[in-house]
Amino acid sequence: MAQYKAPLRDMQFILHDMLNVENHYASIPAFAETNRELVDSVIEAGAQFCENELAPINRSGDEEGCQFNDGEVTTPKGFKEAYKKFVELGFGALSAPVEHGGQGLPPSLGIAMSEMMGTANWSWGMYPGLSHGAINTIEAHGDAHQKEVYLTKLISGEWTGTMCLTESHAGSDLGTIRTKAEPQADGSYKITGTKIFISAGEHDMADNIVHIVLARLPDAPKGTKGISLFIVPKFLPTTDGGVGTRNTVKCGSIEHKMGIKASATCVMNFDGATGFLIGPPNKGLNCMFTFMNTARIGTAIQGVAAAEGSFQGALEYARDRTAMRSLTGAKNPEKEADLIIVHPAVRQMLLTQKVFAEGGRALVYWLSIYNDIVQGSADAEAKKAADDMMSLLTPIAKAFLTEVGYEAANHGVQVYGGHGFIREWGMEQIVRDTRIALLYEGTTQIQALDLLGRKVLQTQGAMLRNFTKVIHKFCQANEGNADMAQFVAPLAALNKEWGDVTMRIGMKAMSNADEAGAAAVDYMMFSGYVTLAYLWAWMAQVAQAKLAAGEGDAAFYQAKVQSAQFYFKKILPRTKAHVEVIDGGAETLMQMTADGFAF
Helix, strand or coil: CCCCCCCHHHHHHHHHHHCCHHHHHHCCHHHCCCCHHHHHHHHHHHHHHHHHHHHHHHHHHHHHCCEEECCEEECCCCHHHHHHHHHHHCHHHCCCCHHHCCCCCCHHHHHHHHHHHHHHCHHHHHHHHHHHHHHHHHHHHCCHHHHHHHHHHHHHCCEEEEEECCCCCCCCCHHHCCCEEEECCCCCEEEEEEEEEEECCCCCCCCEEEEEEEEECCCCCCHHHHCEEEEEECEEECCCCCEEEECCEEEEEECCCCCCCCCCEEEEEEEEEEEEECCCCCCHHHHHHHHHHHHHHHHHHHHHHHHHHHHHHHHHHHCCCECCCCCCCCCCCCCCCCEHHHCHHHHHHHHHHHHHHHHHHHHHHHHHHHHHHHHHCCCHHHHHHHHHHHHHHHHHHHHHHHHHHHHHHHHHHHHHHHHHHCHHHCHHHHHHHHHHHHCCCCCHHHHHHHHHHHHHHCCCCHHHHHHHHHHHHHHHHCCCCHHHHHHHHHHHHHHHHHHHHHHHHHHHHHHCCHHHHHHHHHHHHHHHHHHHHHHHHHHHHHHHHHHHHCCCCHHHHHHHHHHHHHHHHHHCCHHHHHHHHHHCCCHHHHCCCHHHHCC
């Protein structure tokens, strides 16, 4: 079984060579003291923790799973100890505000840490991962008292957080939730209802669990405009900030799942539990989007983690396993067969994993740079532009990266052949663990509708044009670079086609809204492939400049250029099929009656 190694060289390439984060941080007063030395020291310390503490308990956690006993959940062996060390090292407080006990470092640095944690042990990472969303939500929408009581404990890691949205009948259709919130004379509320699929809803790793819960007030209007948001702690805090009386919220059961078995996915029963309104009444969904957007970026990381983890395992195996002879003659004549890494079909899978892992990392890190601006800049215009870019890119990152991450995970199994189907090698666990990423925080289909409907068509294409202008300027800037022609020409053509395809969908949707629904997923995939093409062209340009200057590791930069060439030649042509499907329209999907599906 391959042992996870943090891809520090590639992380540093993206952060420093590509994104130049030291200058980026210097431009934001709140993060101006975050220099390269600090960045590298944080990710190197994080790498040691993930490699030595989290990776060794990944498979054992999957084998053991969580145990449920009368409302109490026990996590697998080693999970509590790893969490205690995580808290002691201060990793959970990296990007949290200083005034509440955080270190005040840029959110983008926290994203790099989250990637390593997720690749080393996604199930474990779910526990502190949910706390980040709770912290962001309370910081953005909580009152002074709520911040004082909850933020410090959540940031320190003494307490953890959850998001309680889904109900059994509702799924992603949150407008139909039934959980009730009854106002009390003391200003609190009694929360009654049942929530399902609550990650880290109950566990033994922290002293308290702070649930962020959607519920309805008695006079609330129907639908999404009648949802409010509440803080419902497992234990009510004491006046001195300690753990007090047990609240009437209890875990009813945990799910028996395909993957992430060491992450407790809970049914949570709220039986008149004491809760506290956060944000304005009936504006809970607006407030919850702070949490959901945080979670969606976190889920995009899972796609990167799946691609990176499966690539590391597959590459190690392909460098060691022998089978058959190379089609162009023996490469290891002293042995009875050649290493499988010499075979084109195996290289196709390995390179696909590589370009999705490295391209996905570039997308998530680049997206987090915009989050730095939103969180830390004092320039209102810059914040608005960054927020608009994040609004467009977040559904692409969440949906596209989890789809291709899952593809990469399956390639990992395939490289191993029959051994990939055996649990001891660890490759099938990555497939099982990452399958949920295509579902939670909004399925691929829902994210695709959000991208095409809300972010593109409802803005009359304005958000899309913000990004296509960036790509256009990049292509213009590299027009005279002969080495970049192989990337710039196809990228420029696809950038124009993106606008043309959008226009065709929009025109058809004006007379039939189902046309947008029929096109959405293929539109999202097309958008993802073009977005990664831009990032791969950018990475190639940086690598070529380093090679021309004779700087750094020439072999690394050459491999980066060759990876970009593979992406453009072997992956990017997939866009043509997606355009064909988009232009196929909605008729063949919608013409069949319900009876026609019968068997």
